[in-house]
Each structure stands twice: as structure tokens, then as C-alpha cells.
Amino acid sequence: MKYLDEYRDPVVARRLLQEIHATATRPWTIMEVCGGQTHTIVRQGIDELLPDGLRMIHGPGCPVCVTPLELIDKALAIAARPEVIFTSYGDMLRVPGSHTDLLALKARGADVRVVYSPVDAVDLARRNPDRQVVFFAVGFETTAPANAMAVLRADALGLPNFGILVSHVLVPPAMTAILESPATRVQGFLAAGHVCAVMGWTEYEPLAARYRVPVVVTGFEPLDLLEGILMTVRQLEEGRHEVENQYARAVLRSGNTAAQDAIRRVFIVGDRTWRGIGPIPGSGLHLAPAFAAYDAETRFGVAALTAREHPHCVAGEILQGTKVPTDCRAYGTLCTPRTPLGAPMVSTEGTCAAFHNAGRRNDT
Amino acid sequence: MTAVDPLRATCPLPRAETEHVLLGHGSGGQLSAGLLRDLILPGLGAASPAGPAQDAAVLKLGDRELVMSTDSFVVSPLFFPGGDIGSLAVHGTVNDVAMMGAEPFALSAAFVIEEGFPLDVLRRVTESIGRAATAAGVPVVTGDTKVVGRGAADGLFVNTTGLGLRLPGAMPSADGARPGDAVVLSGPIGLHGTTVLSVREGLGFETDIASDTRPLHRLVRAMVEAVGPDLHALRDPTRGGLASAVNELAQASEVGVELDETVLPVPPAVAAACDLLGLDPLHVANEGCLVAFVAADRADRLLAAMRSVPEGAGAVRVGTVLDDRSGQVTVRTLLGARRVVDMLIGEQLPRIC
Amino acid sequence: MCLGIPGRIITTGHDEGLRMGVVDFGGVRRDVCLAYVPECEAGDYVIVHVGFAISRVDEEEARRTLEVLRALDGGQALAGELGQ
Numbered sequence: 105m106k107y108l109d110e111y112r113d114p115v116v117a118r119r120l121l122q123e124i125h126a127t128a129t130r131p132w133t134i135m136e137v138c139g140g141q142t143h144t145i146v147r148q149g150i151d152e153l154l155p156d157g158l159r160m161i162h163g164p165g166c167p168v169c170v171t172p173l174e175l176i177d178k179a180l181a182i183a184a185r186p187e188v189i190f191t192s193y194g195d196m197l198r199v200p201g202s203h204t205d206l207l208a209l210k211a212r213g214a215d216v217r218v219v220y221s222p223v224d225a226v227d228l229a230r231r232n233p234d235r236q237v238v239f240f241a242v243g244f245e246t247t248a249p250a251n252a253m254a255v256l257r258a259d260a261l262g263l264p265n266f267g268i269l270v271s272h273v274l275v276p277p278a279m280t281a282i283l284e285s286p287a288t289r290v291q292g293f294l295a296a297g298h299v300c301a302v303m304g305w306t307e308y309e310p311l312a313a314r315y316r317v318p319v320v321v322t323g324f325e326p327l328d329l330l331e332g333i334l335m336t337v338r339q340l341e342e343g344r345h346e347v348e349n350q351y352a353r354a355v356l357r358s359g360n361t362a363a364q365d366a367i368r369r370v371f372i373v374g375d376r377t378w379r380g381i382g383p384i385p386g387s388g389l390h391l392a393p394a395f396a397a398y399d400a401e402t403r404f405g406v407a408a409l410t411a412r413e414h415p416h417c418v419a420g421e422i423l424q425g426t427k428v429p430t431d432c433r434a435y436g437t438l439c440t441p442r443t444p445l446g447a448p449m450v451s452t453e454g455t456c457a458a459f460h461n462a463g464r465r466n467d468t
Numbered sequence: 469m470t471a472v473d474p475l476r477a478t479c480p481l482p483r484a485e486t487e488h489v490l491l492g493h494g495s496g497g498q499l500s501a502g503l504l505r506d507l508i509l510p511g512l513g514a515a516s517p518a519g520p521a522q523d524a525a526v527l528k529l530g531d532r533e534l535v536m537s538t539d540s541f542v543v544s545p546l547f548f549p550g551g552d553i554g555s556l557a558v559h560g561t562v563n564d565v566a567m568m569g570a571e572p573f574a575l576s577a578a579f580v581i582e583e584g585f586p587l588d589v590l591r592r593v594t595e596s597i598g599r600a601a602t603a604a605g606v607p608v609v610t611g612d613t614k615v616v617g618r619g620a621a622d623g624l625f626v627n628t629t630g631l632g633l634r635l636p637g638a639m640p641s642a643d644g645a646r647p648g649d650a651v652v653l654s655g656p657i658g659l660h661g662t663t664v665l666s667v668r669e670g671l672g673f674e675t676d677i678a679s680d681t682r683p684l685h686r687l688v689r690a691m692v693e694a695v696g697p698d699l700h701a702l703r704d705p706t707r708g709g710l711a712s713a714v715n716e717l718a719q720a721s722e723v724g725v726e727l728d729e730t731v732l733p734v735p736p737a738v739a740a741a742c743d744l745l746g747l748d749p750l751h752v753a754n755e756g757c758l759v760a761f762v763a764a765d766r767a768d769r770l771l772a773a774m775r776s777v778p779e780g781a782g783a784v785r786v787g788t789v790l791d792d793r794s795g796q797v798t799v800r801t802l803l804g805a806r807r808v809v810d811m812l813i814g815e816q817l818p819r820i821c
Numbered sequence: 822m823c824l825g826i827p828g829r830i831i832t833t834g835h836d837e838g839l840r841m842g843v844v845d846f847g848g849v850r851r852d853v854c855l856a857y858v859p860e861c862e863a864g865d866y867v868i869v870h871v872g873f874a875i876s877r878v879d880e881e882e883a884r885r886t887l888e889v890l891r892a893l894d895g896g897q898a899l900a901g902e903l904g905q
Contacts, residue, residue: 105847114730116891117803301875353882362857463808673849736848740826744846
């Protein structure tokens with residue numbers, strides 16, 4: 105496919121790897137923020153081809169993984185209601201709540217459906233006026249414009265039977281939280297290309313300056329990742345800490361202003377708890393008061409629900425990059441993609457699942 | 469619809485669906501294997517002979533070997549580009565019999581039909597069965613029809629059983645792969661699964677591709693005639709895809725297998741659909757290709773024989789059996805690194821985020 | 822996060838006020854919401870995430886990036902096989 109296949113060229117990839125080997129003279133630790141990037145790195149084995157001292161830490165960039173347990177429980181409570189058609193992106197169906205997951209709930213009779221796009225959920229509401237259609241709106245800035253459009257669309261079409269359960273998170277506050285952590289070892293970031301396609305990269309400029317870390321906006325194909333890593337290593341070696349754009353074919357400095365406008369109309373910034381990390385101030389999006397009628401949490405009375413994580417799971421440390429999955433005693437034994445204990449094992453983008461699917465075992 | 473309250477469940481583990489069947493139990497991946505291992509085979513007990521899980525059973529009758537296989541078809545939608553539930557039911561069972569190195573000679577066809585199902589659609593399906601069986605040269609010799617009340621089945625389910633006779637010199641078995649064997653694939657992967665997904669309600673995308681559903685027994689005959697007992701293992705990678713099929717053979721044979729990602733034949737539209745939905749082509753279902761393990765020094769002869777029949781025109785060597793007992797399947801990636809390829813876990817879900 | 826795939830806009834239109842279009846992804850086509858890329862027309866490449874075009878692919882920039890990458894001279898200096 106055009107604009108994908110060219111960026112998978114193994115010959116150019118080898119040249120980039122040689123260039124990285126030639127450029128890195130010291131050990132460096134770089135975090136790729138986005139789960140899609142983690143997926144490519146692990147699937148292609150990029151981290152194993154890097155110089156010994158160059159370490160990639162997989163960041164908290166999987167929306168499925170960072171959605172807090174209590175929101176999963178809220179989703180389950182809503183989906184269990186007989187009048188509800190519960191719609192979700194495919195990845196969320198296997199995420200374990202406190203006691204079950206959406207797939208298992210579906211097997212017991214709940215009406216849970218996978219949609220590819222949030223407008224498909226709105227169409228379901230249009231076609232089923234006698235049912236409540238709830239959409240599980242998870243995601244980062246990339247997904248927020250689509251989820252915002254679902255609300256705007258339902259509002260424009262007059263669909264009171266449509267509602268959304270919002271679990272939106274924002275990347276820059278999480279990066280700040282990681283940099284503020286005393287345990288952090290991150291010296292540079294690959295910023296998430298598609299988040300920046302929506303938001304641009306001006307938000308990262310003060311962050312790069314304040315914490316003196318290079319940030320390189322990076323795409324998702326093997327050549328993108330390798331070039332992003334090379335650009336970050338160059339900055340580190342030269343003592344620079346700038347925001348650079350590797351993914352220039354898709355990202356403008358100002359981002360997509362039409363999409364940003366829709367986000368601002370439908371959502372307001374507020375605090376959000378990240379699964380495994382905890383509450384981060386100003387790191388989430390919530391429905392704006394004007395659209396409160398579409399909030400499924402209040403409509404179905406689940407707003408007060410709380411939950412507690414499994415004690416063995418080190419998801420928090422993994423999402424922050426202070427531990428790797430193979431450090432966890434439950435990894436690969438008690439916790440597998442089939443029986444995930446924690447969020448990073450659930451989505452194929454989650455660090456633990458990515459490790460597991462690539463066959464990384466505790467002994468390697 | 470019954471209301472269910474997840475908060476009333478009292479299981480101590482965060483996730484343990486042990487009481488109900490999930491859709492993933494029928495996906496041909498790890499959940500399916502677990503259901504067979506932990507529930508069905510123990511249930512059958514002594515009534516089920518031991519041995520590796522195969523696509524079909526081999527029954528000795530004097531000096532002849534009878535091969536028997538059965539399969540139920542529940543595809544949704546019933547008609548898709550390249551085929552329908554009728555042709556699929558013929559090809560699926562013909563192929564399962566053929567994967568034991570056998571020539572299928574008879575089929576049964578049984579229908580479970582939901583009350584209210586249009587007779588016209590039923591006619592189209594049975595005519596498709598007739599055409600597919602005639603084209604394959606395997607007669608439908610017996611059958612059954614059951615009708616269930618509205619809601620008790622989703623339209624139409626079809627079961628077919630096939631009988632065949634082992635070809636002289638053929639002895640492929642799931643546990644037959646040996647270190648050094650070449651791994652050979654008969655053609656492109658991912659076409660059936662991607663086509664069916666494309667016409668399934670909800671995902672709403674269109675492609676120009678069609679399912680690869682077709683009978684493979686003539687291809688198998690050509691392969692057996694070419695290399696006989698050096699054909700060590702055969703499987704058609706249906707549900708769960710190539711990754712699951714090769715994993716099953718690697719585990720049954722207790723050998724490691726390395727596939728080469730750069731030579732895997734993935735049609736561009738299949739790759740595109742997989743990119744779009746976040747799926748791995750190695751896990752997508754096929755209905756018209758097979759994977760074979762053959763003694764390395766016979767691989768070229770086998771490939772030539774395969775390419776001489778239309779079903780094997782795209783045959784290509786895709787991997788090697790390693791000299792270890794790991795039972796693990798690895799892929800050499802585009803960049804030259806190695807990664808382990810597991811079986812599909814449960815239901816294949818479009819990955820969006 | 823955020824699986825986004827480049828595709829080419831085939832047709833554009835409206836569905837009850839919402840700007841939509843058909844986008845081709847190398848032989849796979851799907852309806853995509855074009856509300857956030859008002860400047861894009863048939864023939865343009867866009868990055869699509871969950872059925873929404875979120876940005877236009879700058880074809881000139883893409884070509885330039887590839888040229889830079891392909892011009893990397895891996896033959897000189899350290900060469901040698903890597904990591905295998």
C-alpha cells in the first residue's frame with residue numbers, strides 16, 4: 105500500500121540501523137510513547153537490533169491499557185442492562201474488569217457489539233430508537249475528534265437514546281508525570297505521530313525545554329521508528345533537546361485545527377486516573393456541560409463505582425517504564441494474553457502482550 | 469435477552485470465564501485447543517483413541533486405510549465473494565480428508581435449518597453443494613435435515629462428513645515433521661478470512677478479493693505421487709490461520725519451526741485489510757491453501773509437482789524445521805530479527821487503537 | 822495507540838450534513854468521515870483512524886523523506902552485518 109510499503113524497506117532499514125550504531129557512543133534510554141510504535145518495535149524485533157546500550161522503554165501509550173479498572177467495571181455494569189446495546193472498539197472487549205470482561209458478558213447474553221468507527225454506533229442508535237446505545241469512548245487525542253463527532257452527530261440528529269462512556273486521556277501530562285517521577289530513566293521521547301497529527305507539537309516544546317529532553321514526533325512503520333530513534337540519538341549525543349518532526353508527511357506543527365475545535369466543543373480537560381499509574385491532574389477529557397445529557401455514567405447511575413487492582417500486577421511500573429514484563433512474577437504464568445491480570449497484557453499493543461506475542465520469556 | 473450483573477459474580481480471579489462458551493472457543497486458536505483438551509476429550513474418555521490431533525482419523529481396514537473427517541459450517545454471511553456455505557462445506561471436508569494423504573470418495577451433508585428460512589436460499593445452497601461435489605468428483609451419498617424453531621439457530625448450519633482412502637505411499641501426520649524439513653505453502657494466505665470479514669455487518673469495507681475456498685485433494689495427490697513418504701506433515705490452515713496450523717504441527721512433532729516473513733505470500737489487499745483492522749495475516753483463515761513439511765532434499769521436486777496443478781501454482785518454500793525440540797514457531801522479520809509466532813488466542817478482534 | 826493508515830480518497834459526498842467519502846486502502850475501500858480534512862478532495866491521500874481522516878498526507882514531504890532515507894550511505898565507514 106502506498107505510503108506504507110516504502111517505509112518497510114529492509115535495505116534502508118539496515119542502513120538506518122548502521123547509522124544508529126555509528127552515532128550512539130554512550131548508553132541512552134528512549135521511551136516510545138505510543139502503543140502502535142511498541143507494536144512495530146517488538147513485531148519487527150527493532151529493539152534487538154539496536155546497539156547494546158541503547159534501550160527502548162515502552163510508554164503508557166495504549167488507551168486500552170491505561171483505562172482504569174473502575175471504568176471497565178462501569179462499562180460492564182452498563183452493558184449488562186437489558187435495554188442497552190453496548191458498542192466498543194474491538195480491543196476493549198477482552199480487558200478484564202474486577203470480575204469479568206465484555207466478551208464473557210456477551211457470552212452470557214449481553215448485547216455487546218464491536219464497531220470500527222464511532223459514527224457506526226450513532227447509526228445503531230438511529231436504527232434502534234427503542235434501545236439505549238452506549239459507546240465506550242476510550243482513546244488519546246487521536247481518537248478524541250472521532251468520539252467528539254459521535255456526540256455532535258447524535259445531537260444534530262436528535263438521538264436521546266445515544267450515550268457515551270468517556271475514558272479519554274491526554275499524552276503531554278502523562279509525559280510530564282513520567283519525567284517528574286524520581287525513578288525515571290527516560291532521556292528522550294519518540295512522540296506519538298498520530299496524536300500529533302491531531303494536536304500538533306507545540307505542547308511538547310515547553311516540556312522539551314524544561315526537562316531538557318529531546319522529543320521526536322515519530323511515525324509507525326519500521327523506517328519511521330528507526331529514523332525517529334536516530335534523530336533522538338543524534339540530539340542526545342549533541343546535547344540538544346528540541347522537538348523535531350520525523351513524521352512530516354502526516355504532521356503539521358499546528359496539527360489539525362478543525363479536529364481540535366471539535367474536541368474543545370465536546371470535551372473539557374479534567375483530572376483522570378491512569379490504570380497502573382494513578383491520578384494525573386489535567387490528563388483527561390470529560391464531556392462538556394452542554395453535552396452532559398449524553399454521559400452514560402450519570403444516565404445509568406454508575407458514576408460512584410470504585411474498584412481495586414490485582415495485587416500481583418506490576419502494570420504501573422511497566423507503564424512508567426521502571427520495570428519490564430519479564431520482571432513480573434505473574435508474567436507468562438498467572439498472567440497471559442488469555443488470562444490477563446493487568447491491562448498491558450490485554451491489548452496486543454500493551455507492553456506485556458507485545459512481549460508475550462513476540463515470545464519474550466522470563467529466562468531471556 | 470437476560471440481564472446479567474457482573475458485580476454479583478464472586479470469582480476470586482479478575483478474569484476466569486470457566487462456565488460459558490465464548491465465541492473464541494470456536495476460533496481455531498488456543499481457546500479451541502483448550503476446550504478440546506480440557507473438556508471434550510476427557511468427556512469422551514476411553515472412547516477416544518490417543519494420538520495427535522489431526523484433521524481426520526485414519527482407520528485400518530485390513531491392509532487399507534480409511535480416512536474419516538467431519539466438519540460443521542456456520543459461516544456468516546452465508547454467501548460471500550468466491551463462495552458460500554455450501555461450497556465451503558464440501559471443500560472443508562474434502563480438504564480435511566485430503567490432509568491425511570487420502571483420496572476422498574464419499575460425503576454426507578446434514579442441514580440444521582431455522583424455521584422461516586427462505587426455501588429459495590436453501591435451494592441456492594444445496595445447488596452449490598451439488599456443483600462443488602460434482603466438480604470435486606466426490607458424491608454426496610447420505611444426508612439429514614432438521615428444522616429448529618425460530619431463534620434456535622441462525623438461519624442455516626451445514627455439517628459434512630467425508631470418507632477417503634489413503635493414497636499408496638502417503639503417511640503425513642501432525643507429528644511427522646522432522647528437523648531439517650522444508651516448510652512449503654501452496655499459495656497466498658488470508659483471502660478467505662479477509663473476504664468474509666469484509667462482508668460482515670458492522671465493519672463495512674469493500675474489497676475486490678474473493679475467498680480462496682476450493683478442493684485440494686488433487687493437489688495432495690500430485691504431492692504424494694511426487695514424494696510419497698517424504699511428505700511428513702500436511703495441514704490446511706483454516707481458522708486460526710497459518711500461525712495456528714504451523715504451531716499445531718510444531719507442537720505435535722516437538723520441533724521448532726522458522727518461517728521467513730519476507731517470502732510469505734500475502735496479497736496486497738489482504739495486507740491492506742489487516743493493516744486497517746490491526747490483524748495479523750498469519751492468524752487470518754484460509755480455505756484453499758495447505759502447508760506441507762517435506763524432507764529438505766525433496767522440496768524442489770515437491771514444489772515442481774505442486775506448481776503443475778492450478779491449486780498449487782503459487783507454491784513457495786516459506787520456512788525450515790529447526791534442530792530443536794522447542795515446539796515453537798518463530799518468524800524471521802523483514803529486518804532480520806526473530807519473533808515468536810503464537811497461535812491465535814481467541815476470537816480475532818479488529819484492533820482499532 | 823491510534824492505528825492510522827494512509828488511503829486515497831476516491832469520492833466525496835455528504836450524509837445528512839456530515840462530510841463523508843470513500844477511501845481506498847490498496848484495494849480495500851471504506852466510508853470515511855472527511856469532516857476534519859475540509860481541504861481534501863478526491864485523489865488526495867489521508868491518514869485514517871477509526872473511520873476518520875485526521876490529516877492529509879503531504880506527498881511532496883513523503884517523497885523528500887524517502888529520498889533522504891534512501892540516500893543514506895550505509896556502505897562507508899562501519900558497514901558490516903548488524904545484529905545477526
